Amino acid sequence: MILPVVAYGHPVLKKVADDIAPDHPGLEQFIADMWETMYVSDGVGLAAPQVNSSFRLFVIDASAFAEKYPEAENFKRTFLNARIYKEEGDEFSFNEGCLSFPGLREDILRKPVIHIRYQDENFVVHDERHEGIIARVIQHEYDHIEGVVFVDRIPSLKKMLLKRRLTDISKGNVEVAYKMLFPQVKKGRK
Numbered sequence: 001m002i003l004p005v006v007a008y009g010h011p012v013l014k015k016v017a018d019d020i021a022p023d024h025p026g027l028e029q030f031i032a033d034m035w036e037t038m039y040v041s042d043g044v045g046l047a048a049p050q051v052n053s054s055f056r057l058f059v060i061d062a063s064a065f066a067e068k069y070p071e072a073e074n075f076k077r078t079f080l081n082a083r084i085y086k087e088e089g090d091e092f093s094f095n096e097g098c099l100s101f102p103g104l105r106e107d108i109l110r111k112p113v114i115h116i117r118y119q120d121e122n123f124v125v126h127d128e129r130h131e132g133i134i135a136r137v138i139q140h141e142y143d144h145i146e147g148v149v150f151v152d153r154i155p156s157l158k159k160m161l162l163k164r165r166l167t168d169i170s171k172g173n174v175e176v177a178y179k180m181l182f183p184q185v186k187k188g189r190k
Contacts (some may be wrong), residue, residue, distance in 0.1 A: 001029075002179055003037045003051040005099045008149065009170030009183040012049050013100060017145040019081045020048075020055040022123045031078055031121055034059050041178040043099045045137050047144030050100050052181065056081045058141035062134055069133040082118035084142055087111035094136055098150050101169055102176040104162070108153050110139050 006012055020027065030053070038046035038059060047058035058079050062072035091109040098104070114135045117127045130138055140150060151159055151166065159166075168174055172182035 001033045001036065002040050003033050004179040004181040005037065005041060005046075005050050006052050007169050007172070007180050007182045008101050008151070008166055010052070010100075010181065011183070012052050012054055013144070013149050014147045015049065015054050016147045017047075017049055017054045017056045020057055024055075028121075031057070031059065035061075037178075038099075041099050045141040046099065047141045049144050049147075056145045058082070058145060060137050060141060062137050065133050065137075072133055075134055078121040079116075079138070079141070080119040080121065080123065082116055082138075082142060082145065084114050084116045084139070086115040087139075088113040088115075089131075094133075096136075096140060096150050098140070099178070100149065101151065101166075102174045102180070104151075104165060104169065106150065106154050106158070106162075108140075108150055110136055110153075112136075114138060116142075 034046050034048070034051060037051060044062055044064050045058060045060040048055040060075065060077050062075040065072035089112040091111055093107045093109050095105050096108045112135060113129065113131045115129050116138060117125065119125055143150065151162065170182060170184045172185040
């Protein structure tokens, strides 16, 4: 089932997500729905808060970057209860977008290397080091489960300049090709 993606301004995007347990009702179906929603929306990652569920869960398929970044080939993972415990290196800029911000892209600074501990969909624990584009995609989705959105990482002056566009997004005054939930739209309107 395709889930609506919540737009900027929805309170769930600013909340630190809760851990998820193996006995969470409907978890397997929810993960399948997240994958389907991500692919239909042309995303490379999707976090549970983006579909109005405040749990520490995100999915990533970075293969869209494989032509330019070979390490992204076949990088498809489900992350549960993730914790980034170390970031290394000098920050580098990369132009990011987000399904919760349709039509908006900004250059974001992030560290190039991360160390992350998480559980997969079978609750098997993994402790991994990632770098480059993989680290970046993980950091973007990880931010969502920490209550951080990518525009929180841009300078305040730039964010002020984007205020009207951000308001338009939260009101649903944007063109979007996937199902969304806009926080400032009255019920009965898409």
